[in-house]
Every structure is written in structure tokens, then in C-alpha cells.
Amino acid sequence: MEGVALRRDLFGEEHEMFREQCRRFVAAEIEPKVEQWNAAGRSDPETWRRCGAAGYLGANQPEEFGGAGGDFLYAAIVGEELSRVRAHALMLTLHSDIVLPYLVTFGTPAQRARWVPPAIGGELILGIAMSEPAAGSDLQGIQTTARRDGDHYVLNGSKTFISNGQIGNLFVVVAKTDPAAQPAHRGISLLLVEADAPGFVRGRRLEKLGLKGQDTSELFFEDCRIPAANLLGGVEGQGFAQLMQKLQQERLVIGVQSIASCRRALEDTIAYVQGRTAFGRPIAAFQNTQFTLAELATEVEVGQAFVDRLLVAHVRGDDVVAGVSMAKWWTTDLQKRLTGECLQLHGGYGFMSEYPISADYADAAVQSIYAGTNEIMKVIIARKLGLDG
Numbered sequence: 001m002e003g004v005a006l007r008r009d010l011f012g013e014e015h016e017m018f019r020e021q022c023r024r025f026v027a028a029e030i031e032p033k034v035e036q037w038n039a040a041g042r043s044d045p046e047t048w049r050r051c052g053a054a055g056y057l058g059a060n061q062p063e064e065f066g067g068a069g070g071d072f073l074y075a076a077i078v079g080e081e082l083s084r085v086r087a088h089a090l091m092l093t094l095h096s097d098i099v100l101p102y103l104v105t106f107g108t109p110a111q112r113a114r115w116v117p118p119a120i121g122g123e124l125i126l127g128i129a130m131s132e133p134a135a136g137s138d139l140q141g142i143q144t145t146a147r148r149d150g151d152h153y154v155l156n157g158s159k160t161f162i163s164n165g166q167i168g169n170l171f172v173v174v175a176k177t178d179p180a181a182q183p184a185h186r187g188i189s190l191l192l193v194e195a196d197a198p199g200f201v202r203g204r205r206l207e208k209l210g211l212k213g214q215d216t217s218e219l220f221f222e223d224c225r226i227p228a229a230n231l232l233g234g235v236e237g238q239g240f241a242q243l244m245q246k247l248q249q250e251r252l253v254i255g256v257q258s259i260a261s262c263r264r265a266l267e268d269t270i271a272y273v274q275g276r277t278a279f280g281r282p283i284a285a286f287q288n289t290q291f292t293l294a295e296l297a298t299e300v301e302v303g304q305a306f307v308d309r310l311l312v313a314h315v316r317g318d319d320v321v322a323g324v325s326m327a328k329w330w331t332t333d334l335q336k337r338l339t340g341e342c343l344q345l346h347g348g349y350g351f352m353s354e355y356p357i358s359a360d361y362a363d364a365a366v367q368s369i370y371a372g373t374n375e376i377m378k379v380i381i382a383r384k385l386g387l388d389g
């Protein structure tokens with residue numbers, strides 16, 4: 001890839017220095033553990049603490065809470081470096097770039113003071129619990145309720161597919177504080193639920209096709225009592241608006257990591273086809289191999305250019321909801337196709353667990369599903385085009 005990759009001019013000298021440091025840290029502290037995490041089905045809290053101590057959980061969070069106060073490009077660098085070593089077990093970007101911003105942006109001063117510093121330090125691992133067995137894309141259809149009872153809320157309901165479900169210790173939970181509200185989204189609130197709250201029950205770690213090191217789990221709330229002070233932002237009925245505001249960054253994160261994963265799969269495949277021979281020559285010498293890889297390398301560069309443009313716009317504070325929705329479906333579709341074609345170029349070895357391309361292929365499948373399915377991305381784009389009739 002080196003011969004064709006364009007220089008990415010959005011990063012300054014300090015970003016590049018940060019990337020070098022981050023790459024060294026990832027090589028020493030994270031890459032050696034990926035295999036054991038994948039076998040265990042979870043990462044380990046000690047590594048989270050090390051990431052926090054080294055400054056990788058709050059690279060772009062305010063200094064007053066222990067963050068480094070940088071821009072979002074620092075967070076994107078961390079995400080890219082983790083994808084480069086296939087450290088999908090460590091859902092660090094979910095913690096730092098998806099869940100933590102809810103606390104920082106919407107938290108009351110007391111909520112921020114209590115939870116943001118340990119989250120940046122890695123002592124607290126965050127998750128977000130939106131999806132339910134009967135409601136994923138259609139978030140307004142959730143059935144989890146939070147009933148006010150004196151100075152507490154009592155939560156009842158179940159969530160599924162929750163990342164960091166076994167190792168997380170604070171969850172942003174989407175619940176209905178007013179189940180009768182019309183329209184339904186006005187009755188939705190976000191509540192901060194600690195894993196030691198009475199009535200909080202961790203369910204199974206779910207068996208799945210890919211992301212083997214991720215502890216994707218069920219969570220249950222059985223008359224789970226949490227202090228009323230744990231209502232995010234302190235005002236009921238704000239949940240849906242809060243979620244909508246943060247989805248831009250969530251989808252951008254997927255696009256960033258998707259292109260980084262594509263790049264790694266492609267690099268490994270380029271190396272593989274140069275080493276494998278058939279009919280007396282390297283399979284890299286066949287025109288089919290060359291054209292396939294040339295086309296994929298082109299698409300990775302096209303995708304990178306688009307994602308980089310969105311990163312710059314996001315840092316500037318632009319509304320790029322349509323753009324990130326486009327990037328989310330396009331880059332993840334590319335990742336699924338690219339990993340399939342790279343697997344094919346590996347022949348039978350591509351199907352063997354020993355070769356990382358097999359896991360790349362399996363891991364890619366979920367990219368078009370979570371953080372809003374690719375169909376929902378197209379619904380959003382169509383709406384922005386004025387096509388919602």
C-alpha cells in the first residue's frame with residue numbers, strides 16, 4: 001500500500017508524534033494480548049487501566065477531567081492503531097468516543113465529576129444499552145421502563161447485544177420514563193446504571209460469528225433501583241435528542257476503523273500473494289490477482305479521502321450527519337467485499353483460523369449492522385435528500 005497511499009495531510013506534527021507513541025504502546029501492551037482475549041471472549045481490566053494511564057482513553061477530552069484536551073483526530077488515531085492490530089476485543093472507541101461524550105456533554109456537574117475522571121483513567125469501563133430483543137433499529141419501540149419512586153428510579157426490562165457487557169461497570173441505559181408519551185421519543189431518557197446497582201443482572205456472553213474477543217452480552221434490570229440523580233442531565237424526556245446528537249461521531253468512528261481494517265487486510269494479502277506460488281510463479285503474477293488488488297487499493301484510497309474530509313469537518317463542528325451516514329454504509333460495505341476478495345486470494349488458507357484474513361472476513365460482517373444498520377443509513381440519507389414523502 002505504501003507506494004499508492006496518499007499522504008494524509010489532515011494531521012499535524014503533534015498528531016504524528018502521538019501516532020508514533022500510540023503505535024509503540026499498542027505493539028507492547030495490546031497486540032500481544034489479542035489472541036488471548038479472542039480465546040477468552042473478553043479483554044482484561046488491567047489493560048484498560050494501562051490505556052488510561054498512558055492517555056489513550058481521553059485524548060480529546062477536557063483537561064479538567066484528566067483528558068489531554070486534543071481534537072477528535074487524536075481519538076481517530078487511537079482507533080486506527082487498534083484496528084491495525086485487529087484489537088477488536090478492546091472496545092476502547094466505544095468507551096471513549098461513543099459513551100464518554102454523553103457524560104461529558106450532557107452530564108450534570110456532579111455526574112461529570114464522579115464518572116468522567118475514572119473513565120478517562122480506565123478504572124471505569126463504559127457501555128451503552130439501547131438495543132432490546134424486540135427493538136434495535138426501531139429505538140422508539142423499546143420496552144425498558146424507569147419508574148420514579150421517591151428519590152430513585154426503578155428500572156425493568158432487558159437489553160441485548162451490549163458491548164462491554166461483562167467487563168463494563170457503568171452503562172448508559174435507554175429507558176422510557178414516560179411509556180405513554182406521544183410521540184414515543186418524548187418519553188425516552190438516558191440513565192446511568194452502575195453494575196453493582198441492586199437488580200442489575202448480567203446475562204450471557206453471546207456466542208457469535210466474529211469479534212470473538214468482545215464480551216457482547218445480555219443485560220437485565222429486575223426492579224433495579226438507581227438514585228434519581230443518575231438521570232443523565234437531570235431532565236426527563238431528553239434521551240432521544242441526546243442520542244441523535246451523538247450519533248454523528250459514532251458513525252464516523254465506524255468509518256475510520258473500517259478503512260483502517262481494510263488497509264490492514266489488503267497489506268497482508270499483498271504480502272501473501274507474493275509468497276505463494278502456483279503454476280511455477282507467484283500468484284501475485286496473475287493478472288486477476290493484480291487487478292483485484294489494484295481495484296481494492298483504489299477503493300481504500302477513495303474511502304480514506306472521504307473519511308478524512310469528514311474528520312476535518314467534524315473537528316470543525318460541521319453538521320455532517322448525511323456524510324457520516326454515507327461513509328458508514330460505503331466503508332463497511334467495502335470492508336465486507338474487500339475481506340471476501342482477499343480471503344479468496346488466500347485460497348484454502350484463507351479459510352483457516354491460522355490466517356488473520358479469516359477473522360477479518362468474520363469481523364467485517366457486523367460493521368454494516370451495529371451503530372445503525374446500513375439500511376438505516378440510507379433511510380437517513382434519503383430523508384436528507386427530501387425523499388421522506
Ligand SMILES: Cc1cc2nc3c(=O)[nH]c(=O)nc-3n(C[C@H](O)[C@H](O)[C@H](O)COP(=O)(O)OP(=O)(O)OC[C@H]3O[C@@H](n4cnc5c(N)ncnc54)[C@H](O)[C@@H]3O)c2cc1C
Binds near residue numbers: 137211369373
Ligand atoms: C456485535 C454487536 C455489538 C453490538 N453492540 C451494541 C451495544 O453496545 N449497545 C447497543 O445498544 N446495541 C448494540 N448492538 C445492537 C445493534 O445496534 C443492533 O443489532 C442494530 O441496531 C440492528 O438492530 P436489530 O438487530 O434489532 O435488527 P432489526 O432492527 O430487527 O433489523 C433487521 C433488518 O431489518 C432492516 N430494517 C429495519 N428497519 C428498517 C427500515 N426502516 N428500512 C429498511 N430496513 C430496515 C435492518 O436494516 C436489518 O437488515 C450490537 C450488535 C452486535 C451484533
